[in-house]
Amino acid sequence: MKNQNEKYCNECAAIISKNAYICPHCGVKQSGVNIDTERLAESAKVGTFTVVLLLLVFIRGVARVSIPLFIIGGAASAAYYYYDMQKNSYSEDDFYVSVIVMIIVPIIGYFISLITTKILRKLNYQG
Secondary structure, eight states: OOOTTEEEOTTTOOEEETTOSBOTTTOOBOTTOOOOHHHHHHHHHHHHHHHHHHHHHHHHHHHHHHHHHHHHHHHHHHHHHHHHHTTTSSOHHHHHHHHHHHHHHHHHHHHHHHHHHHHHHHTTOOO
């Protein structure tokens, strides 16, 4: 038995919400139902904004964590290659690559962190 907030589907006669745009049982569009397109568009904007915000926060977090990790890891690998170079088991190229990684990657991480922080401030994110 239907109540005042329900109606019968135009196609399958199932009891559905009075505001249903599509019948959840048969999937047929209901006639006479208006969708608030402005509210629907605003909802999509909020959802997209939330995803972008979460992505920026994640990228900023990864960039901030990577800075000390690459410095420590690069220094450790540079020291390892430096001491093993004396035994001629590694080439100088390995040492220089680890030094470059130790210097360049944290700088890139720092700039990514700065850029994402500026974007988040423009979006009035407090976090």
